[in-house]
Amino acid sequence: MNFEYSDLCKDYQARVRAFMDEHVYPNEPVYAAQMAAFGTERWQVPAIIEELKQKAKAAGLWNLFLPDSEEGAGLSNSDYAPLAEEMGRVPWASEVFNCAAPDTGNMEVFVRYGTKEHQEKWLKPLLAGEIRSAFLMTEPAVASADATNIECKIERDGDEYVINGRKWWSSGAGDPRCKVFIVMGKTNPDADVHSQQSMVVVPADAKGVTIERFLPVFGYDDAPHGHMEIKLENVRVPASAILLGEGRGFEIAQGRLGPGRIHHCMRTIGAAERALELMVKRLMSREAFGKPIIKHSVWDSRIAQARIEIETCRLLTLKAAWMMDTVGNKVARGEIAMIKVAAPRMALKVIDDAIQAHGGCGVSNDTPLAYSYAGIRTLRLADGPDEVHERTIARLEAKKWLNG
Structure with a gap:
């Protein structure tokens, strides 16, 4: 194993570090002030985030996490590590470079497992930083550390899937820019224990989706990102919303x-x-x-x-x-x-x-x-x-x- 970063990595590391010094650290008080100005209506996006996103995109510091897409920077995991470290010094900085969770994971899902339809409708605006997303896996009624316990039902009904269940700690679902969920649930409870689950793509504004509350972390609401408890009641999506196929969750x-x-x-x-x-x-x-x-x-x-x-x-x-x-x-x-x-x-x-x-x-x-x-x-x-x-x-x- 070579302990020295690659030349490509060192170049990006210097550029990310310079961007943080020039644009992110000086704007920490601006971010805090803009959030404070929202008062109790905190589920809004501070303007400084969108401003800095445009600067990062113009600087070529965009989608750095994604190695296997023409929209990414072509960095390996080893190359990306020190860049993510720089971003991690400020809690909201990753979003400035379009490298924030859960969007990073969801974009990787769409790249690797999504259909052309999924990629056109959801991946493209995510890669462009125009929308955000959430990943709905954890549930309040079961020990979700063992994902085989998941109870959310995904049932086929003709050309549609019908989803019923309750999810929580759905990070990012509070953001007004969040337009799409990836939901994990059971399509076949009688199958092998690791073949019961599937994932489907659900528009955040689909009928039957209700965000019931946000869950604070030690008193912090993490707005506008948020961690939400979500009720899914007879939510219908087309059969094409399934990722890879039934049992591939x-x-x-x-x-x-x-x-x-x-x-x-x-x-x-x-x-x-x-x-x-x-x-x-x-x-x-x-x-x-x-x-x-x-x-x-x-x-x-x-x-x-x-x-x-x-x-x-x-x-x-x-x-x-x-x-x-x-x-x-x-x-x-x-x-x-x-x-x-x-x-x-x-x-x-x-x-x-x-x-x-x-x-x-x-x-x-x-x-x-x-x-x-x-x-x-x-x-x-x-x-x-x-x-x-x-x-x-x-x-x-x-x-x-x-x-x-």
């Missing part, structure tokens, strides 16, 4: 979630890096008991451990990305599972220490730390909880010695 989910998981980890490393930077700057700027706080020995250990753990997770992320590029997502599933567990845990510890360094300021909204902590904490649940990934890792380890 798990296949699509695995193809979608592998890249999605590692993208989360890449961004998480960026969040940890920024937390460490803020921590050190704060410790250098304040005095206690007659000397700068950074000179109190307890902080030597915390800063050192943060750097060690960030570097460790970065290397594991790059190994997983390299394996995805060279031997495929299936062979890399152990490494993807490992980093999906390790990266959020690492970042939460670094962010927590950064909060401690800031004192009362750290738990306020005067720094990005509290919001970052809340968002990263959800990643120990999103795209499969830690326990599911640990189960995968343990089984792969046991398999090595099964015939020993």
Whole structure:
């Protein structure tokens, strides 16, 4: 494995970093002010996002996550990793480059599994950043960590499918630009346990779709993105809305979630890096008991451990990305599972220490730390909880010695 980034990667990394310095960091207070100005009507898009999207597109920093489409930048997973890390330093920055979840995963689904009709109607405007999307998989009534538990019904009725069920944590569904859902449900409950599920494409404004409430994360509403609970009642879509065919839901989910998981980890490393930077700057700027706080020995250990753990997770992320590029997502599933567990845990510890360094300021909204902590904490649940990934890792380890 070559630890040096490719020349293409280094070029994009420098350009993304320069764009962040010139356009994103200076506009963090602008974004906050525009959101605050909405008051209680927060499900609106701040103008600065659309302005910065146009700048990023004009700069050729667009759809960087997508390697296998003429609309993408042609970057490998390994090339994309440090770019996603830069974006992850600001929670909303990924959207500026049209690299935000869940759109990234949904675009990959349409590229790999969608029909020409799906690609024309939904993929093109997603790639252009004109609309947004949501992925409806998790359900409130069952333990969705085991996706075979999913109860949402997708039933064939002539030339249509009829969908009935309830979904929640449907991230992105609150955005007024969200125009399409990808919904996972059961088409045949009597089939093999991993062949019961299918995925269908559902217009967000389809009759029978009701967004019942948003789900806050530690009190944050994440507007205008949001995490919604959605009722699907006799929602009808044409038979052509099925992706790949009946019983192919798990296949699509695995193809979608592998890249999605590692993208989360890449961004998480960026969040940890920024937390460490803020921590050190704060410790250098304040005095206690007659000397700068950074000179109190307890902080030597915390800063050192943060750097060690960030570097460790970065290397594991790059190994997983390299394996995805060279031997495929299936062979890399152990490494993807490992980093999906390790990266959020690492970042939460670094962010927590950064909060401690800031004192009362750290738990306020005067720094990005509290919001970052809340968002990263959800990643120990999103795209499969830690326990599911640990189960995968343990089984792969046991398999090595099964015939020993």
